[in-house]
Structures are given as C-alpha cells and as structure tokens.
Amino acid sequence: MIEPRLIGRKEAAAYCGIGESTFSLWVANHKMPPAIAGTRKWDKRAIDARLDEISGIGVSPKTQARQICRSGGAKGMRGAKLAADRVKFVIL
Numbered sequence: 001m002i003e004p005r006l007i008g009r010k011e012a013a014a015y016c017g018i019g020e021s022t023f024s025l026w027v028a029n030h031k032m033p034p035a036i037a038g039t040r041k042w043d044k045r046a047i048d049a050r051l052d053e054i055s056g057i058g059v060s061p062k063t064q065a066r067q068i069c070r071s072g073g074a075k076g077m078r079g080a081k082l083a084a085d086r087v088k089f090v091i092l
Contacts, residue, residue, distance in 0.1 A: 005043060005044050006039070006041040007041060007042055008041060009024065009035075009042070012032075012047060015044065016032075016047065016051070031050070031054065032050055
C-alpha cells in the first residue's frame with residue numbers, strides 16, 4: 001500500500017508525536033504550516049520542512065534573520081539583513 005503524502009489533522013498530530021489540540025495551536029501560531037488551501041489536509045513534506053527549521057536542521061537565511069531579530073541579537077532589519085547575508089555567504 002502506498003503511504004499518502006497528504007494527511008488530516010489527527011494523522012498530522014500523530015506524525016509529529018503531539019496531541020491534536022497542540023497541533024492546532026502550532027498551526028495557529030505558525031509553528032506548523034497551514035492546511036493546503038481548500039482542504040483539511042497537510043503535506044508531510046511541509047511538516048518535515050517546518051520541523052527541520054524548528055530543530056535547526058534546515059534553517060533558511062530568512063528564518064535565521066527573523067530569529068536573530070526576535071532574540072535581540074541584531075539591531076532591527078539592518079542587522080537581520082546582515083545576518084541573512086552572512087548565512088548566504090556560509091552556504092555558498
């Protein structure tokens with residue numbers, strides 16, 4: 001049997017190892033991606049990508065800059081842009 005790539009809220013929560021209400025809270029707080037437009041289904045790959053970001057495995061330069069701004073490590077957007085540029089330099 002082929003594993004479905006799209007899963008419902010209950011399956012998505014189980015896939016993450018959390019309860020449905022926690023999954024709903026994470027979606028509302030943008031910790032998890034929203035359901036695919038017009039459906040009540042989540043893409044496993046989108047969930048995996050977001051979990052990678054949260055755990056620090058796959059942090060994009062934009063996300064890293066946002067995290068730096070929130071933590072107060074950079075001064076405003078100028079600092080965030082500099083941080084993103086540094087990450088791009090390291091990645092390249």
